[in-house]
Amino acid sequence: MEEILTEGGLRVGWVDFGGIRKKVCLDYVPEVVVGDYTIVHVGFALSKIDEETALQTLEDFRAMGVLDQELESEEEAFARAAVAPQSACPDGSCSAEVQKAIH
């Protein structure tokens, strides 16, 4: 949210969508102030993103499975790597392409 004004009796704001600025109606989110992030649908802000919760969720996600991996024995890690798909490409030509590009 970059700027908030009143227009035709409605509370509206300029929102930056990753580089594109658009004017949206803020009547449903009276709590939103400049600097907040919001969900916008067809020109209406519907919900303020709770940044603290967003960061906590990401933290929880990052922690997920990390412990399992640390506890995993070397043998198990090798066994998993052996069966894990290396490429979605059936004949391996895609990974060859990638290697060429790297060298």
Next chain:
Amino acid sequence: MKYLTEFRNGEIAQRMAREIHSVATRPWKIMEVCGGQTHSIIKNGIDQMLPAGIEMIHGPGCPVCVTPLELIDKALAIAAQPNVIFCSFGDMLRVPGTEGDLFQVKGAGGDVRVVYSPLDAVELAVKNPDKQVVFFGVGFETTAPANAMSVAVAKRRGLKNFSLLVSHVLVPPAISAILDSPGNTVQGFLLAGHVCSVMGYWEYPPLAAKYKVPMVVTGFEPLDLLDGIRRTVIQLEAGRHEVENAYERIVTFEGNRPAQKLLAEVFEVTDRAWRGIGVIPKSGWRLSADYRNFDAEERFHITGIHTEESPLCHSGDVLRGVIKPAQCPAFGKECTPRHPLGATMVSSEGACAAYYNYGRYISAEELAATGAISR
């Protein structure tokens, strides 16, 4: 963009998928209700990351897809009238009616316009006092606040030349209808995050309890979807059936109260026909008595509509989750996004369009059988 890209992290996605593999001991069928989630699942290959037994069933949450053919035909008839400016979201233009679509009406001289917001249509009404401006307002609970505001503003400004061709549909009655249907196989639901951003999720605990199915409020990014699926599988494996919120950064239990207040004022509950599914009792909103004079159906009195669906199109089976898009005989042959037979191939939320655009010409099971992907 902030709070989007972080939720697309591939490494964490792999770890989440591994956790789903480790907790799943039996096959489960989980429905994502929302078409936006269907697109994200297919685009990101989320379904291909899951254990073989975990099947995602694509739900009817594509508003354009479930808009009844009769209403599309009414839209075509109204848009073709002189002195009418017919406004719609872009999705609707190529949806086939019985005869033609809105693009063809525009090609034949009709004033059909694509707008970004229903408020843009209100502005058009202010600027064109000698024209009737009609906005084609379809959608689930997510779009309803925008349409409600447009008529509220039109009423406040005393506009006599603005009306809404409205067909709102609601998620909870659709979930009930799916679970009540005799052949139902769905065992758990991902609830549509953006619908819940408006409505909250207070409507769902009675449903989860009645039908004994877990429901998880879920977002749209890959990590959100995997987390929603993970939580649903954990509940299914434990025999629990609760409503959980996996989209806490956006959704609260009570939802958006100011929006719910205006919705209750502008709309009232009504029975709705869902294209491909049939009439579901109390499954939609129409304009309430106070706003009825903004109803385009009342204003234009279109009669004599005889609807006829394409005999080749199986979109009803797709919308009910009975078949996957690639199993329809017309998929990718007679029916493509350029020449769609049904709305599911048109909309950015339609399951057929998702399968076509992301190259899912064969089913995930068939793909697995070729050995191209390992699960």
